[in-house]
Amino acid sequence: MRAHQKSFVTHLQNSLFKSGWTIAVSIAIITSLAVGIVSIHEIISTKRETLKGLSFHLSTLIDSNDRIEVLRLLSSISRNDNSDVSLIVDDIEFANSYNNERLDQKFIKDSHIIEVFGSFLNSKHLIIYVPILKTIYAPQSGILVYRLPIKNLLPKILISLFVSFTLSIIALYYLNRRLKIAIDQSLSPLEDLQKEIRNFQNQDQKSSEISIIEFEEIRQTIIHSKKELKLANEKVASQKAKEINSEIYRRLIHDLQNPLAALKTMVSLISSEETNESIKSEAIDSIIPITEEILNQIIAAKKNFEFDCKSLISTDLRVLIEETIKQVNAAFPSAKNKIVFESPSAPVFYPCDKSTLKRSLINIIENGLEVCRERIDISLMQTRGCTSIFISDDGNGLDELKFNEMISGKGFSNKGDRQALGLSSANHIVQIHGGKLINQRSQLGGACIEMRLGQI
Amino acid sequence: MNRWIIFLFFLLIENGFAYSKFVKGVYSLPITFDPIKMNDTSSLLVSNLIYEGLLKFTGYLEIKGAIAKNWTTSPDGKKLTFYLDKNKKFHNGKPVLASDVVFSLKRNLSNESLVRKFYDCIEGVNENTTGNGTKEIGIREKDSHTVEIILKYPFPAFLNVLAGATAKILPKSHLNDVFFNHPIGSGPFVYAHRSGNEITFVSNPSHERTSQKITHFVIRESPENEAILLAKKGKVHDLANWPLSSNNEIFKLGKRITSPVAATWIIGLNTKKEPFVKQDIRQKFKDDFDSEKFRSTFYPDAYPAFGYIPPGLPGYRANAKNDKEITPSKSSPTLIEIAIPIELESHKKMGTLIKEMMAKKGWRVKPVYLDWKTLMEGYTAKTLQAFLVSMNMDYPDPEFLLQNFESHNPDNFSGLNNPEIDHLLKIARMEKDRIKRKETNTKLIELIDNASVTINLFHPRANYWVSNCVKNFKSNILSDVYIDYSEIEIEDCK
Numbered sequence: 001m002r003a004h005q006k007s008f009v010t011h012l013q014n015s016l017f018k019s020g021w022t023i024a025v026s027i028a029i030i031t032s033l034a035v036g037i038v039s040i041h042e043i044i045s046t047k048r049e050t051l052k053g054l055s056f057h058l059s060t061l062i063d064s065n066d067r068i069e070v071l072r073l074l075s076s077i078s079r080n081d082n083s084d085v086s087l088i089v090d091d092i093e094f095a096n097s098y099n100n101e102r103l104d105q106k107f108i109k110d111s112h113i114i115e116v117f118g119s120f121l122n123s124k125h126l127i128i129y130v131p132i133l134k135t136i137y138a139p140q141s142g143i144l145v146y147r148l149p150i151k152n153l154l155p156k157i158l159i160s161l162f163v164s165f166t167l168s169i170i171a172l173y174y175l176n177r178r179l180k181i182a183i184d185q186s187l188s189p190l191e192d193l194q195k196e197i198r199n200f201q202n203q204d205q206k207s208s209e210i211s212i213i214e215f216e217e218i219r220q221t222i223i224h225s226k227k228e229l230k231l232a233n234e235k236v237a238s239q240k241a242k243e244i245n246s247e248i249y250r251r252l253i254h255d256l257q258n259p260l261a262a263l264k265t266m267v268s269l270i271s272s273e274e275t276n277e278s279i280k281s282e283a284i285d286s287i288i289p290i291t292e293e294i295l296n297q298i299i300a301a302k303k304n305f306e307f308d309c310k311s312l313i314s315t316d317l318r319v320l321i322e323e324t325i326k327q328v329n330a331a332f333p334s335a336k337n338k339i340v341f342e343s344p345s346a347p348v349f350y351p352c353d354k355s356t357l358k359r360s361l362i363n364i365i366e367n368g369l370e371v372c373r374e375r376i377d378i379s380l381m382q383t384r385g386c387t388s389i390f391i392s393d394d395g396n397g398l399d400e401l402k403f404n405e406m407i408s409g410k411g412f413s414n415k416g417d418r419q420a421l422g423l424s425s426a427n428h429i430v431q432i433h434g435g436k437l438i439n440q441r442s443q444l445g446g447a448c449i450e451m452r453l454g455q456i
Numbered sequence: 457m458n459r460w461i462i463f464l465f466f467l468l469i470e471n472g473f474a475y476s477k478f479v480k481g482v483y484s485l486p487i488t489f490d491p492i493k494m495n496d497t498s499s500l501l502v503s504n505l506i507y508e509g510l511l512k513f514t515g516y517l518e519i520k521g522a523i524a525k526n527w528t529t530s531p532d533g534k535k536l537t538f539y540l541d542k543n544k545k546f547h548n549g550k551p552v553l554a555s556d557v558v559f560s561l562k563r564n565l566s567n568e569s570l571v572r573k574f575y576d577c578i579e580g581v582n583e584n585t586t587g588n589g590t591k592e593i594g595i596r597e598k599d600s601h602t603v604e605i606i607l608k609y610p611f612p613a614f615l616n617v618l619a620g621a622t623a624k625i626l627p628k629s630h631l632n633d634v635f636f637n638h639p640i641g642s643g644p645f646v647y648a649h650r651s652g653n654e655i656t657f658v659s660n661p662s663h664e665r666t667s668q669k670i671t672h673f674v675i676r677e678s679p680e681n682e683a684i685l686l687a688k689k690g691k692v693h694d695l696a697n698w699p700l701s702s703n704n705e706i707f708k709l710g711k712r713i714t715s716p717v718a719a720t721w722i723i724g725l726n727t728k729k730e731p732f733v734k735q736d737i738r739q740k741f742k743d744d745f746d747s748e749k750f751r752s753t754f755y756p757d758a759y760p761a762f763g764y765i766p767p768g769l770p771g772y773r774a775n776a777k778n779d780k781e782i783t784p785s786k787s788s789p790t791l792i793e794i795a796i797p798i799e800l801e802s803h804k805k806m807g808t809l810i811k812e813m814m815a816k817k818g819w820r821v822k823p824v825y826l827d828w829k830t831l832m833e834g835y836t837a838k839t840l841q842a843f844l845v846s847m848n849m850d851y852p853d854p855e856f857l858l859q860n861f862e863s864h865n866p867d868n869f870s871g872l873n874n875p876e877i878d879h880l881l882k883i884a885r886m887e888k889d890r891i892k893r894k895e896t897n898t899k900l901i902e903l904i905d906n907a908s909v910t911i912n913l914f915h916p917r918a919n920y921w922v923s924n925c926v927k928n929f930k931s932n933i934l935s936d937v938y939i940d941y942s943e944i945e946i947e948d949c950k
Contacts, residue, residue: 064894067768068517068852071933075516095768097516100715100931104759104767104917 008190012183024176028168035164036157043153044119044128051077051130051144059134059141062089067103070095082152084125087132089142110147126153189215196222233312247431252301255408259294263287300408304428312351312433317380318343320354321389324361325378328369335369341378348380350387350453352433360429363422364391364437364449371395375444386435387453395446403439403447426451476946477672478926480694481683483799484828485655485675489636489647491560491624492569495867496832497697497848498675500621500937505657505673506547507624507641510538510557510603511615513938515930517852519619523552523642524603533610533888534579540601545662546627547646554597559628561595561605570836571622571850573865577611577885609886612893616851621937644942645673653677659942669928669945680801687921693946694929696920696936698801699846702757706921713920714757715931718766719848720857721758723794723911728871729841731788738908740787744817745810751914753809754802761912764847764857764904768933770894771854771901787818795834795843798825806844838871845869846916848935854897855885861904870909877903 006014054073061070074085078097086096088107096102110127112120120127125147132142189212196207196219207223210216269275269283321341329336368376372393379390398406407427427437435453442448486499491507494500512522521527525541544552564575575581579594594606607614617623627640639647645657657673676683676692684706686692695706702712725732725741732738751758763773794810796803807823814821826834834840849856859865862881863873880900887893904910920936922929927945932938 060891064770064891065768065772066770066890066894068933069890071516072518075514075518100515100933101713103716103933 008187012187013180024169024172027172028165031168032161032165036161039157039160040153041117043156044117044126047146047148048119048128048130051128051146055130055132055144056134058087058132058144062087062094062132062141063134067095071097077146082149084147084149086145086147087142088145094142107145110145121150123150125149193218236312249301252297255297256294259290259297263290263294266290297408300424303425312353314349314351315354315357316347317350317352317387317389318348320352320358321361321378321380324358324365327358328362328365332366332369335365335376338369338372338374339365339376339378342380344380348382348387352453356429357433360426361389361391361451363426364451367422368393368395368447368449371398372446377442377444389451389453390440390448391451392442392444392448393446394442394444397441397445398439398447398449400439407437423449475671476669477674478670478694478941478944478946479674479676479686479692480697480941481686481692482675482677482697483680483683483797485653485677487829487832489639491622491626492564492566492571494622495570495836496828497935497937498677500850501697502655502657502675503621503624504643504937505645505941506639506643506647507626508544508643509618509620509623509625511619511623513619513851513932513934515932515940517933519615522619523557523625533612534607536605536607536614537598538603538605540603542601543664544642546630546642547640547660548627548630550627550629552625552627552642553600554603555600556628557603557625558595558597559631560625561623562593563626564623565593570866573859573862573867574617574620574622574856577607577609577614579606579608581608610888611885612888612890613851613853613855613885616853616856620850620856622850648672663942669943670941673941679799687923690923690925693923693926694921696918696922696931696939699755699916700919700921701755702919704919704921707919710921710923711926711929713918713922713929713931715918715920716759716767716933717848717916717918717935718769718852718933719846719935720761720764720766720910720915721755721844721846721913722761722764723913724835724840724843724845724869725909725911726838726841726869726871727873727907727909728838731790731792732841735906735908737788741792741814741819742908742911744787744814744819745911746813747911747913749813750806750809754806755914755916757917757919758914759917761914763901764910764912765854765901766849766915769852769854771897773901789820791820791822793822793824793841795824795826795831795840797828797831797844799828800844835869836866838869843869844913847910848937850934852934854901855881858884858897858900858904861907861909870907872904872907872909874903874907877907 054077058070058073061067061073070087074087074095074097077083078085084096084098086102086107087094091107093102093105093107110120110122110125112122112127114121116126119129128146128148130144130146131140132144133139134141189210192208192210193215196210199207207219210219266283266287270280270287275283322343325339325341328339365376365378368391372395375394377390377392379392381388381390403423406423408424423437430437430451430453433453435451438450438452440448440450480501482498482501484496484498486494486502487496488494488499489502489506491503494503508522510522510524510527511519514520521541523540523544524538527536527538529536538557540552540554540557542551546552546556561575563569565572565578565581572581580592581594594604594608596604596606598604624641626635630640642660642663644660644663646660648656648658650656654674654676657675659669659671659673676686678686680698683692683695683698684704687695687706688709700706702714723745725738727733727738732741748760751760759767762776763771765771765773767774792814794807796807800806803825804823807825811821811823831840831843831845835843835845847857847860858881860867860869861872861874861877862868863875863878877900880896880903884893884896884900887896918931918936920929920931923946925947927947928943930940930943932940
């Protein structure tokens with residue numbers, strides 16, 4: 001994954017929750033302010049209604065000029081919530097709960113900063129004016145002035161603000177978490193699709209239906225594409241096989257051209273009356289080797305026909321080489337610890353027929369094992385746009401002439417009196433993969449055969 | 457144990473430990489320390505310092521428990537049960553018991569009690585005598601800390617009576633002939649000693665209200681001008697006992713705390729003395745007296761008095777009567793002596809004004825300047841023809857003032873004897889419905905007004921002077937008698 005890349009889930013979550021905590025905090029603040037405003041409204045309404053309830057009784061006390069009872073009543077109201085209460089009659093302070101000095105003095109109206117739900121707010125008090133009415137139709141007997149200290153009101157408001165803010169944040173956080181989990185869960189069909197795409201190259205992997213319509217359509221498209229690709233591969237493979245076969249025939253014809261021409265010359269010499277006996281004798285002696293060479297070429301070509309690319313699948317060559325080495329070690333116990341593979345850290349993919357390429361590699365390694373003393377090094381590289389597998393041994397080396405004979409099927413096995421077809425087959429396989437075998441001198445002192453597989 | 461605490465406290469205080477002295481100027485020292493004989497401001501002031509009753513008034517005249525921690529009233533309103541605070545102790549350390557309460561309240565019913573009229577609602581108390589009837593007095597000890605009071609009829613204002621300055625509880629076991637030489641109570645201050653024109657009290661350390669804010673409380677008797685001089689020098693901290701005008705120069709130095717006061721200044725007329733035996737003469741004298749001139753000359757801050765009841769009480773009259781009849785009578789040739797207290801700064805000017813004002817109307821008036829004690833003796837003995845006094849209230853109910861005109865009330869300064877007034881007073885006392893009670897009182901006031909036994913001069917607006925060193929001084933509508941001195945602090949103003 002590159003540094004700027006991120007998963008679809010992360011991208012979706014980041015898109016949805018772009019502003020992070022800013023929106024959540026803003027919502028919480030707005031909610032708590034709304035709760036605070038409602039609290040203030042409730043406090044004011046409740047106080048006003050309570051005081052209105054006393055209105056009728058107070059009006060009768062005003063009528064009877066019973067200041068003493070009014071003082072007692074206002075005092076008990078005030079004591080309940082540390083408020084200051086005044087009763088104003090004809091603009092004179094008839095009674096109050098906090099200061100006898102103001103009694104019978106002209107009422108001085110409190111200054112205020114703002115009006116809040118029909119009451120007034122200054123720096124010290126919330127002030128509520130309640131008219132004193134004998135009946136709902138009667139004129140006003142007086143005014144009750146109720147002053148609640150802000151310091152008494154503030155804790156209640158702050159507590160409600162704090163509680164509502166905290167609860168909002170908790171609720172939003174919980175919703176956030178639930179949403180993220182829901183996003184994760186809702187994207188599982190996407191993972192199924194992801195898996196499907198990943199398994200695109202694997203023909204045998206079974207897939208199951210995806211519950212999301214759109215994703216299911218994509219899956220069906222992938223399945224169809226898989227089938228088409230398979231057919232296409234088969235066509236390509238078939239086409240390639242035809243091309244390869246044509247190439248084999250062409251090479252065979254090319255390779256046979258010289259020995260057949262030589263054979264014709266020998267027969268001509270033998271059948272000519274002008275040819276002397278010694279030359280005739282040499283000619284007769286060379287007919288069998290030439291004929292054997294022709295036969296070997298035909299046998300090698302025949303063998304090459306056996307190797308057919310069925311389909312080319314992108315394969316991690318590191319894995320292929322490791323499997324090949326295991327197979328060789330299993331078949332040849334003496335090979336254990338001799339074969340050293342320097343595997344690259346990153347995968348090296350190449351489209352190939354895994355089994356045939358493995359076969360080719362086995363042949364080359366086997367050859368190496370036959371000639372090596374202690375060690376065979378295998379390395380995998382991508383150079384000059386090509387993918388190459390190097391198989392080096394610490395044997396005596398392989399000269400170019402012998403190498404060419406062997407890859408063309410003309411060589412003889414060290415193991416017995418038979419044709420050495422291993423390298424020839426390997427060469428053929430590499431060629432049908434678009435590559436070739438190259439002989440080099442190994443750093444270990446022996447031979448180094450490069451399996452150059454062509455550009456990716 | 458409490459005695460030792462008080463003794464040690466005295467010792468510490470006398471030796472200058474945490475010493476703070478508050479001096480209140482008064483125009484007269486208390487006439488008596490006996491609550492049942494108290495009728496003057498200084499006596500009532502001292503009563504509230506050293507004694508406590510079952511109940512008391514708060515600054516806003518609510519009734520709270522004092523010696524009584526709690527009380528209940530029966531559904532019919534006739535039985536009151538008081539549960540005493542078991543932590544209450546007298547200054548000598550002895551606990552306050554139900555027996556002390558019963559004893560003290562029964563004293564209020566005695567012959568010598570000036571306040572017995574307030575208690576004649578109690579069962580067994582005869583209106584005409586003083587509890588010497590055959591029926592048992594309805595003041596009982598239920599247990600050592602529970603007292604029951606049984607009333608003849610439900611009397612809504614009775615709790616006010618028990619919170620007043622005269623319904624104080626004294627230690628039964630200590631009451632003897634010399635008790636009032638060195639009185640003991642359970643109040644926030646303890647009587648210490650008397651020296652010349654000063655009486656000293658010290659803070660009661662075991663009283664729950666006392667926070668040692670003032671260790672020494674001194675009342676100092678002096679004329680008004682001398683008191684003002686002492687206040688300027690910082691030797692007096694409180695001049696609330698004097699009715700100062702707001703423009704008095706002393707207010708440039710200290711604090712002016714103003715407040716309405718439930719009081720009426722009057723010139724009382726004695727119906728037992730000529731020429732005031734006749735109602736029409738009294739009416740004429742009253743009509744010829746220019747109250748407004750008197751008020752505006754000497755007490756311009758005060759409110760005009762159009763009736764006997766002060767403002768803020770049912771029965772208060774805010775305006776003069778429009779339908780006032782013109783009295784056809786002539787003035788009387790009899791010399792009329794009007795007693796004026798010498799403790800008032802302007803007493804001579806007052807006398808001169810009254811004399812000249814009434815002379816213009818054909819009256820022969822002679823102002824007589826008496827010290828307060830002498831004046832009160834004459835007031836009580838009903839030997840004065842007319843007198844200038846302030847009618848303050850012991851408790852905030854019009855009933856207190858109207859009872860002055862009940863014919864058998866020893867405090868009936870006018871000697872008025874009107875059966876209709878007596879009857880209405882009885883009805884008003886028993887009436888539970890506040891509105892109906894107000895209506896009855898209105899009729900009473902009308903009758904009393906028509907009887908012309910008082911010339912209503914003004915309702916004072918108090919201008920209390922206190923020093924800048926004084927903190928937590930809160931006025932009381934009843935008067936300076938009820939100011940809670942246990943809450944006052946005094947700072948060092950040097």
